[in-house]
Each structure stands twice: as C-alpha cells, then as structure tokens.
Amino acid sequence: MRADAARNREKVLVAARELFAEQGFDVPLDEIAAKAGVGPGTVYRHFPTKQALFQAVTEARVSAMIASAEPSADAGADLFAFLGKMADEATAKRDMSDAIAVPSELRDSLHATLGGLLGRAQEAGAVRADITTKDLVALMKGMLQSMHEGANPAVLLEIVLSGLQSSRKP
C-alpha cells in the first residue's frame, strides 16, 4: 500500500469517527470526505460501502463493550451494568445508538450479547420472564434514540431498568 493511501485512510477514519459520533450514521458521506480533505471517491477506495466505514469506526468500542460482558455471580447486575454502559456510550457519542440498528455483524453480536445477558438474568429471577431478546433490543433502541432528543438520559435509564425487573404496582 502506498504511503499517501495509508495516510488518507487514516484521515477518513478520523473524520468519520468524529462525525459519526456527533451526528450518527445519517451524516452524509460527502461531509465525511470533505472533513477528511479527500473526495468521496477516495472514501470508497478504502471502504466498499458507508456501512463498512461505520463498522470500521465503531468496531473497537463495540467489541470492547461486548468483551466486558463477562458473567459474574449476579446475573441481574451483569445485565444492568451492560445496559448502563450502553446508555453512557450513547449519551456521549451519537453513533452508539446506531450501532444497535445499522445492519452489520457487529450489530448481530451486540444483539446476541444482550440476549445472553437477558437469559441469565431471567434464570436468576432478576428480571421479568416474559421479555424476549427482541423486546429488549427494541426497548433499548428506542431509549438510546430518545436520549438525543433532549430527555434526561439517567432518568430514562432508571425507568427502563426498574421496569425490567418489577411488575406494576397494584
């Protein structure tokens, strides 16, 4: 690989990282290219599609998060800690809320991780048993999106967490 090619690839990654974090997946690719100081064509030389670029940018953080989900003695706490971590990430960077939605292997791994944590937490009786992985994913997707619309992220998270474990008061 030529030196300038490697340099440009890096510039694209840096620009994409910043803009995806600021504006999420919906940021126009031309804007990323402009911020990187290259043409759109150059972006596509290094990444076959916009989603591939997104995956390249989020891979490190999402993988780290998935890796951090090691089971402990308290399965309920494990799940809640993971959801909290996702909420924290999503509060700081807008791209986390898209990582759970944009199609990619990464997203599938994330869903699988959530499913595993949920299952163990349910077996331990820490969360209500009638929730499916799909439900949890949809719930989180909605919550993460809501966090970027002026709502208080901490409050939203608490509502979801308490809702997961308890049934309604009579």
Add this chain to the structure above:
Amino acid sequence: MRADAARNREKVLVAARELFAEQGFDVPLDEIAAKAGVGPGTVYRHFPTKQALFQAVTEARVSAMIASAEPSADAGADLFAFLGKMADEATAKRDMSDAIAVPSELRDSLHATLGGLLGRAQEAGAVRADITTKDLVALMKGMLQSMHEGANPAVLLEIVLSGLQSSRKP
C-alpha cells in the same frame, strides 16, 4: 367548491387514512395520490403540504384521545390509562407513533396533554418526581416506534408503566 373537487378531496383523505395507518408518515405522497386515483398535484390543491394532510387525517382520532383525558380522582390511573390508549392506537395503526413526532399543532396539544397528566400524577405521588414532560414524550416516542419492530407491545407498555412509578430495587 365544485362537486368533483369535493369528491377528490374525500378520496385523498380515504387513501391517506389507510396508507398512513399502514406505513406511517413516511409513505410517499405519490403513493397516496395513486391509491386515491388522482395526480399528486390534486393532493396539493387540497392540502398545502404533506404534513397538513397528515394532520387532517389524524386530527379526529388524536383530538378524541386528548378529549378523553379528563381528570378523575386517581391522577396516576388517568396517566396510565392515557398511555395505554396511546399504545393501543399505535399497535393498531402506524400513524399514531408519528402523531407524537411530526410537527403540528396537534402534536403540541398531545405533548401538552401528556404534560398535564404527568404533573397531576406526580403531585399525587403516583409517578417519580424527577421526570419531565420532555422525558416522558421521548420515552413514549421510543416505545411507540419499538412496537413496530417485532417487539411485544403489551410487555413494552408494562415495562414503561412500572418504570414510571417505581424506583429500582436495591
């Protein structure tokens, strides 16, 4: 107004009602026109913008819902009943989840209604005090959207309702 104009206006409303209910606000306006058997231009003769058409279609149901939110002795139950009604509507018709998001006076009234119900429920001590109207709206928006992605609407609603009133277990 000419007779055929009135007829076409009605055909557009019927088609829009069905398609907005099926696919939400995102349905292309040309599709509505095609289903109504008219050209796109005709739609715009009767409704200045797509949002105006959407408002015309959802006005009756949303207004009815707002009107049904009369305070009773139990402010908490009032709020929960209203949220349940919204969830039911959103489960059946896809346009309810957009009525809370698409800019219009209707949406603002809806938000105001939610704010009023929330305030009274909080005064009554039925829901946690640290939730703002913005939080509630964002939460509902996320939940309603999630309902159209394969999740179980009833479970989602229960999670939100129980989350609203209780704090997390220690």
Add this chain to the structure above:
DNA sequence: CAACATACGGAACGCACGCCCCGGTTGGCA
C-alpha cells in the same frame, strides 16, 4: 349551449444522498 373559472393529471423541478468513473497526478521501484 356557450363561455369561463375551476380543477385535473402528470411531467418536471430541486434537492439530497449513496455510489461510480475518468482524466490527471503522484509515490516508489528499477
């Protein structure tokens, strides 16, 4: 029945986006 305003349809416009192509340039190897 004539004549005119009113309304129609759908082609066309403007915009934004993801993605591709090509003439020119540049880096690295012989």
Add this chain to the structure above:
DNA sequence: TGCCAACCGGGGCGTGCGTTCCGTATGTTG
C-alpha cells in the same frame, strides 16, 4: 531519474422524495 502502476479528486449518475407548473378537461352559471 524516469516510468508505471496506484491513487486521487470531484463531477456525474441513479434514485427517491416533496413540491410546483401548465396545458387540458370538466363542472357550473347565465
């Protein structure tokens, strides 16, 4: 240093959408 392959930039294509324009058709009125 000279040459070639690799790479660059950005203009351009295709698509989909909301919206507008205008020649034509049609309902209404005297």
